[in-house]
Amino acid sequence: MSERLSLKEPRGANPAWLAVPLVVWALITLTVGLLARQTVREPYATPFFHPFFADTLRMKAWLVASR
Numbered sequence: 001m002s003e004r005l006s007l008k009e010p011r012g013a014n015p016a017w018l019a020v021p022l023v024v025w026a027l028i029t030l031t032v033g034l035l036a037r038q039t040v041r042e043p044y045a046t047p048f049f050h051p052f053f054a055d056t057l058r059m060k061a062w063l064v065a066s067r
Contacts, residue, residue, distance in 0.1 A: 053059040
């Protein structure tokens, strides 16, 4: 049996491969951001919900009082 044992240390991961997930994440977030910017129209014609409060301060006071 003539096996040669290598005394070299095992090689780690290539640093370039560590950047791949970061680049993929950046491309996905940029794509989603660009698509969202084109589809959202502001200001909205109608609000999402119609609260019975005149303003935000009265809503907060009602929420604290109803506790």
